[in-house]
Amino acid sequence: MSYTLQDQALLKHSSFIQGQFSPAFAGHFAVHNPADGSLVALVAQVDSSQVQQAIHAADQAFALWRETPAAQRAALLRRWQALMLQHQQDLAILLTLEQGKSLQEATAEIAYGASYVSWFADEALRMNGAVLPALQSSQQILVLKEPVGVVSAITPWNFPNAMILRKAAAALAAGCSFIVKPSELTPLSALALAELAQRAGLPSGVFQVLVGTQAAMIGQHLTSDERIAKFSFTGSTAVGKLLLAQCASTVKKVSMELGGNAPFIVFDDADLDAAVKGLMAAKFRNSGQTCVCVNRVLVHSAVYESFLAKLVKATAALVLAPGLDPNCQLGPLINQAAVDKVHRLLDDALEQGAELLLGGTIDADLGPLFFQPTILADVTPDMAVSQQEIFGPVLALTVFDTEQEAIELANNSPTGLAGYFYSQSVARVFRVAKALQLGMVGVNEGLISNAAAPFGGVKESGLGREGSVYGLDDYCELKYLCLGGLS
Ligand SMILES: NC(=O)c1ccc[n+]([C@@H]2O[C@H](COP(=O)([O-])OP(=O)(O)OC[C@H]3O[C@@H](n4cnc5c(N)ncnc54)[C@H](O)[C@@H]3O)[C@@H](O)[C@H]2O)c1
């Protein structure tokens, strides 16, 4: 499938530093299309001196950006958002080319990312402090809400637009300057956002993008430089723990959006058609490569056979195709390592007694990264497929008999990001929702991510929340003023 960008200037090939796209002399790295392995772009590697230049520029920019009136910050954010929607098709094509998801999902991601910019443009106008009653008549308490400072961020490949904007929008709205290192697998979406930021008139140094394969080198700067006040990470729990430790030396404020292991519980009083519809959405979005994708499907024994029949029929109907194919519902996985991981998890489960009901390997006619939609039955909690994030189009089914058993199975994970359950009993809805150790719970709903909701997890799924009325606070500090001598 071919493509043509309407605005070729959105395809950038080097880091965006201090208002300029700056190729260093540190070589290049390749961006490949997961659908066919073809070369999409060669991108200049950022070097250490450029990272330092970006941090200096962000530090300088913060001093001015923090004093920019909130209404002006909001207006610039809205101009940026408008350009994203004006160029939505080109941004979606670039995203599909480097990440592989269907053009329909990529187009939706552009709108999703832009919705955070719109949301936080509004929140900028409500960055309110407080006047509080003092305990002494001679005093008055004032609380100022101030931007935390220079923010650095590192983001993943699975949502190369929205995971950046979910952070940058809040940071810029609060008056912070922002430096991001996107995944080396998907730099083009971030660089296109930088181009549009420049066109929107965001001042030099307020939004910067560092691209390169030397993630550890870049990350060391972004987690340990004392000019950076806050570090915000989205990615795997393993890398998150490493970077969290690196932030300790300068006691940075941190946000961590990490891995998940989402349970999906079908109770005996569930609407089975709704449950199948919700599971298809919560499992197969981005070919299963989202942090909130269902990892463990727990089905009550009384409804298992009828639910399974509906689920097999719906799963078998999914169209596996390259992302630019208009019929695509499932695209390729990001790379061979992702395919190998899914194979390892399947092999382990089958060796331990699981039953393969559908799929189970790649569609060689399409290419080595096209993993078939797969259903495993008779999965147990001690199989690796129950314990690790699958990050692929595999449904792992386990049967349960009681509500308490379902809750214990669902909570049997060191992570706690998202989970889902279907029941038509109000009493059960509140019992189970309160018992689940998760940051986000879909109740009779499979699609729960939006800018109005506080996105984040508990346990080893992270720290802090992104989006919603709570999201700005992660980029602010409270300053307490005590006014004395007033009596
Ligand atoms: N909770 C959320 O909101 C959320 C959202 C999307 C993805 N994720 C998680 O992200 C993971 C998939 O994304 P991924 O494969 O890109 O994750 P990853 O942790 O491998 O990489 C994430 C980012 O960290 C960088 N990185 C890796 N090692 C580093 C190091 N030593 N120093 C500095 N940076 C380093 C990578 O270059 C990339 O930019 C999954 O676990 C998924 O659950 C979570």
Ligand SMILES: O=C[C@H](O)CS(=O)(=O)O
């Ligand atoms: O991969 C995790 C992202 O947060 C996906 S989404 O926010 O649910 O779209």
